[in-house]
Amino acid sequence: MPTITLRLELHKPTQVKQEMYQRMTELNTEFANWLLHHPELNKATSKIFKDFSSQKFPSAIVNQTIREVKSQKKNQKAKTFRKLWCCFNNQNLKVEKKGDFYTVAFPTLEKIIGVPVVARPYQQAWLNRIINGTAKQGAAKLYKKKKKWYLAIPITFEVEQRKETKVMGVDLGLRYIAVASVGTKSLFFKGNQVAFIRRCFAARRRKLGKLKKLSAIKKSKDKESRWMKDQNHKISRQIVDFALTNGVGIIRMEDLTDIRNRAKSKKEAGRNLHSWAFYQLQKMIKYKAEMVGIRFELVKPDYTSQTCKCGYRDRANRNGIHFKCKKCGYTIHADLNGAINIAKAISGLVA
Structure with missing residues (x-):
């Protein structure tokens, strides 16, 4: 079942709370x-x-913390916790609607309290599904970010799998952030404009660095990160919509594991291959695809950019964005060829 996480801001909690x-x-x-x-x-x-x-502390939180510590220690992920937020399972956190407001009740040091949350329209739809039982909530986390308190609530829900058998491949790269291919149709997302905007961000930070304005540099990084996330949301939405329009039942992408070590692309304007948030983009494509019943699969990245449709493989087949087979002479946009090979999973699926 697909899972998404609702991040709900607590509505103006008092200083005491x-x-x-x-x-x-x-x-x-x-x-x-x-x-x-x-x-x-x-x-x-x-x-x-x-x-x-000897202090009072909700047993609901204690039990969740014990589970988390057991898991972390078993997987040797933690020697010490810098910060461990309080969590509440679905039996100890209740979502309700009171009038025009949504409230979330959870245990605290004093008692179980219901606090109003800021719910945007798309979040309200999911909260309604929790209330009417068509979506299940997981263990929620109470956390603070930039002086505001939030509740992160994972939600799982049933989705009917699409019966279509068409496969779409999506290739990620630098000159083109993403190229999608299904059958004879393709969708390109150029990277030159985003590269220009990121160069502007980098140039501004260099100037701020000379002026020793560390706070302004951090704000610039945060602004760029938010902008990248917004771009990835837009790209992933268009890719999934493109898949739906063309009757796609499966989306395939390269496994990005170890991309930093195997990336050999030349720097383009000071921004290397893994400087874009590709993992974030892939994650967005995955969950948006699964939400509409499209299966998501990872393929091994080996030779997807070097192999021709005739089966001949040679590194010399690709030259930048141009692909020309040294054996049969077939020519095509190199990233589109990569997307086609990803759709075919020429090196096999990741287990």
């Missing part, structure tokens, strides 16, 4: 770090919190 959320976060982090080194972690239940502290 914000201080309480902060205390909860600090106490939960300290408890998690204490648990990491506890000899009986695997047998731990909510009662173990009494050995850590």
